[in-house]
Amino acid sequence: MEFTNTIWSLLPPIIAIALALITKEVYSSLFIGIFAGGLLYAGFNLTAAMEHIFVDGMIGQLSDSWNVGILIFLVVLGSMVMLMNRAGGSAAFGKWAVTHVKTKAGAQVATIVLGMLIFIDDYFNCLTVGSVMRPVTDKHGISREKLAYLIDATAAPICIIAPISSWAAAVTGFVDGANGLSLFIKAIPYNFYALLTLVMMFAITYMNFDYGSMNLAELNHMAQNKIKVKKDGAALTGAEDQPHPPVSQKGKVVHLVLPIVSLIICCVIGMIYTGGFFSGENFIDAFSNSDASVGLVYGSVVALIITIIFYLATKVLSFNECMNAIPEGFKSMVPAILVLTFAWTLKSMTDSLGAAEYVGGLVAVIADNRALMSLLPALVFVVGIFLAFATGTSWGTFGILIPIVVNVFGGDVNNELMIIAISACMAGAVCGDHCSPISDTTIMASAGAECNHISHVSTQLPYAMTVAAVSFVSYIISGFIRNWAICLIIGIALMIGTLFAIKTIFVKKTA
Secondary structure (H helix, E strand, C coil), X not given: XXXXXXHHHHHHHHHHHHHHHHHCCHHHHXXXXXXXXXXXXXXXXXXXXXXXXXXXXXXXXXXXXXXXXXXHHHHHHHHHHHHHHHCCHHHHHHHHHHHHCCCHHHHHHHHHHHHHHCCCCHHHHHHHHHHHHHHHHHHCCCCHHHHHXXXXXXXXXXXXXXXXXXXXXXXXXXXXXXXXXXXXXXXXXXXXXXXXHHHHHXXXXXXXXXXXXXXXXXXXXXXXXXXXXXXCCCCCCCCCCCCCCCCCCCCCCHHHHHHHHHHHHHHHHHHHHXXXXXXXXXXXXXXXXXXXXXXXXXXXXXXXXXHHHHHHHXXXXXXXHHHHHHHHHHHHCHHHHHHHHHHHHHHHHHHHCCHHHHHHXXXXXXXXXXXXXXXXXXXXXXXXXXXXXXXXXXXXXXXXXXXXXXXXXXXXXXXXXXXXXXXXXXXXXXXXXXXCCCCHXXXXXXXXXXXXXXXXXXXXXXXXXXXXXXXXXXXXXXXXXXXXXXHHHHHHHHHHHHHHHHHHHHHHXXX
């Protein structure tokens, strides 16, 4: 029986995702999905399956230069976060924020705004916003699940509407026969999922309500805070050898702000360096051609060195204390690295089974049916969600769907329907990536918030699906109206109206 390039190719990620949501345990769920993929690929030959899983899959993924670069970036960033914690910068910022951010809503808005400002890269966004805002959200009784949602919803959705980001560079690379960056910019107003996600975050903060499993997480968090009056905030992660690591009493807000600012500046310089900026390329082209993985490694390592020198110069930490914090930061990232490794291996199983090609073929069939052309954006949006959710990669989804859509319209950048369909590709990919428990961005958001991964996925899913439903309706409308201003106004009105309806129903149920 043939399992490649058929619907069977989608079975491994479905198994992994279903088990993760049922058992609330991510490691074994991912491995079972990987094992199922290996068996399908090898025709149930156990020896061949094991070789495919570990040699072609796990070792192959961990020897990929892009993946190794991301892992190095994670380790360095974990070390920087640990240094900022032990230098007292995080604690000082928490104290400062209590006096300046005085409400729960203010803490949420501050998290959203910071997430919107760090639009360079989604991994960078997740871990930086998490490390900065955890003390603030903890002080105002916001659950880690809610923080993880706010981080995740301002990571990929912001990167996909920012022309200067690693995501814009990836999208432009998938467009052949047209100006990729120009097409990306034209598609921004039609990226309903990303834009409406921002609307939703501000709306639920202003309306002061949560629903579904997120509301339960918030209530449980408030109940725990009432019982546990004194909260242990010394340890950054459960991976610490010392339950109460030494935290400098000399730390000031600048000991958090300067490392973060240096990290942002150095990472931007690192990315444009890999794109040839210092060899004569202009800034935009350099960013479009950048290697985000290598650029983030360059930037984070330089920022780490600057941070250590700064802490030594201001005498908040000794040299030995700085060096001791580095391996502890590594340990704090081990859970995220393990989940990422499994997620990448599962992706390699679905790739070898031809899952992307199978779904891409379905889209091509839909696109060939001219009667469905006005509905094409909505259909592409749904297929993009499904593909990104099952494979855990939005970039892979771009790579499959965008060339198909470009070919359908002959690369005509003046065709409004093509722009809408391209935007639907990006929106669907981000939505699926946002929802998927095997998505690297979702894993990073959990790590940034120091939240249980499956709890993050299960609480975020109802919110993401609400925005996805409104976005789907908006794409149906845009396929016929084809005017971004009218369609976006309608989409925002639908989003706010939907949230008012949900709040009304929710209040009645709890009354």
